[in-house]
Amino acid sequence: MSCPYLIGGNDKPMTTADIIRCTYLIESPYPPEQAAGMVAAAMSAGTFTRVPGETEALKRRFSAAVDSVRALETVELPTLPYREAVSQPHHRAEVVITVPLDVTGTELATLLAVVAGGVMELKELSGIRLVDIELPPAFADAHPGPQFGVAGTRRLTNVHDRPVIASIIKPNVGLLPEQTAAIVRTLAEAGVDFIKDDEKMTNPPYSTVEQRVAAVMAVIHDVAARTGKPVMYAFNVSSDDPEQMVRRHDAVVQAGGTCVMVNINQVGYAGVRYLRQRCSLPIHAHRNGWGMLTRCPLLGLEFNAYNKFWRLVGVDQLHVNGIRNKYWESDDSVVNAVSQCLTPLFAPADRVLPVIGSGMWAGQLPDTYRLTGTADFMYIAGGGIQGHPGGPAAGVESLKQAWEAAVRGLSLDDYAADHPALRQALDKFGKKTATA
């Protein structure tokens, strides 16, 4: 074009602290090095013609670069549809691309546009997935991070040295506040540490958050007056309106509640961050919808990247599915997710509590412990507690007994010999998902 221009800014020296490292899984009919170069180009300054005054140093400051390429298998058919009509095989590769922080800045609204925006649509690739991302410390300075995390949740629930035992309100829609409160009473008296709203239960006219808070917190305080144990209840404050979420959070605080829950994918990064900045309670992050972003193995995000974005925003508890869960996710993937949540990003305080759920009962606890090697998780059992033949208290007991067996390295069957609650759980639920 006729207007010459310079690429701007100071040409300050780069340090490693200024670099974002992105690991992608890619698939393309082009050789992996070439395909990786296309991805890096799409993440860069996008100069289509060399302009006067564009120095190598300036170009480097605003250009992503291919750091490494590891060739993987070759497949005949492309995984994803695309416009290139090619008959040759498709090469898969794991590639690492470095992006100068100057390209993205520290806002997720920009970072994600660079690392998971247009690159996900390139016509030369039949697959692209952001497998992992390493962020420089500037992100820790720019984002609040978890306010409570693992330690804060343990403190507020007063649960130490074992998983936080949790349950959920079912049926998940249609209950009046007093009906929800009646279930809470049963569960609180049964000894659960934590109860959550369903993700589908937000603020319906028949059970607004305010009404639910009043009814549920009265029960929690009443039970706690006798037992000394105030159950942590995650009220689902999800809303399209960030201010509304804050008002609902404030209602929970005023009633003495200790947790709020958000459907993070539907509210989005900016909405959750708005709440986080005004929040004095742990945020229980429900990730429903996450399947859309991750379930195709050659597209989207892996949890290793995803969990980091949400930890920057500042959630405290994050769903990860569970061993032999009722969803599509493999046990390996779940175990990795637990490990991700518990690995410090920038500091130990940014560890978040993994929330294990979806079809859990006592039976998966030994494998959960064996495979993750930690007690730092929340364990949500819906039917596993509420459907226990001895009643909810026996359901909670069966989980605690299964945990004891797991830690001692005993089989559930052996331990159940003199632990009837566990015996009943094995008899009722053991057919489909018992330990292997």
Place this chain on the structure above:
Amino acid sequence: MSCPYLIGGNDKPMTTADIIRCTYLIESPYPPEQAAGMVAAAMSAGTFTRVPGETEALKRRFSAAVDSVRALETVELPTLPYREAVSQPHHRAEVVITVPLDVTGTELATLLAVVAGGVMELKELSGIRLVDIELPPAFADAHPGPQFGVAGTRRLTNVHDRPVIASIIKPNVGLLPEQTAAIVRTLAEAGVDFIKDDEKMTNPPYSTVEQRVAAVMAVIHDVAARTGKPVMYAFNVSSDDPEQMVRRHDAVVQAGGTCVMVNINQVGYAGVRYLRQRCSLPIHAHRNGWGMLTRCPLLGLEFNAYNKFWRLVGVDQLHVNGIRNKYWESDDSVVNAVSQCLTPLFAPADRVLPVIGSGMWAGQLPDTYRLTGTADFMYIAGGGIQGHPGGPAAGVESLKQAWEAAVRGLSLDDYAADHPALRQALDKFGKKTATA
């Protein structure tokens, strides 16, 4: 469980206005009717045991139902990985599921949790995609919708009876405000109707929105004082902080600007809605990252559903790619997206302007017109204007000439005979993406 409870709320009669109709493409080893039933069950009240007092009417009020099942092809291998180990073939089907509005309410934070939440992860399905959704009028009442849309954008750009001709600032990162302003001057003097920031350019220290607004708007006012035509510039106000977006929007308003741009997927529904409620300008919605939600044909969302959610939130201009674009998306898909944007959802005012871009130049305009049959779109040409051998003014001219040829049904080659700007464009860009 031991605590009996009722499914609550008034048992008011349902009308068709209270129903959400979801069309899914599914794939499963189970027979389509059975698989559809599993999806409906996952979207429903989720009662795991029949409870006393649960009437059929109450159950219906809070239960999704399979409305129709149309069997499609059978495939040997599952499209998506899942836990069920089955050797039988996988059946694909298009199924319609109706959901009572009482289950979802009108908030997207809840609706999406129901229609695109846990259902996307069911282990019994090897594919599930929300193809379309029909929403009852209650959603129109609960959401702001577009403030400007097609008509408002035409009014503010003063472009009628032809597409809005647009360009983008390149390089997309690294420019100082005065360098951006210099490109704007060139493009404004060349006669473009609209210019946008790149999605990667938000608020870097070397070019904050405030600095960019000052530099760019001074140029736009200066050129307009001579030409009478103030170019619409979409300042990228995307941020993780909704209040920050509003402040940046306010800076645009104060400087006399006429558009703001948002990376909608990265900001999220609640953040964009927060801006919309405080916005007095058209919102240019950049959908980068959308590929992650749609590119796998058996997962996620189709544009038919996606565009409706964002129109409820109230964006005014929405990206759709273009004919023979540089991304993966097929022309058929692009043409459908244009049509979706221009089809009223609840009223003509909620039509949004489709933004056609990614590798556009004069060459795709005839097919764009032939296939979409409309002049109601924005047409973004970056290199097609700025890389035109005759300069940007000739680039703009070549687009207008191509449009004239398209409307008159003439071939570009014929029309170029006495239209040199078009002739030069065909000579330079015609090899790769000319009309078929």
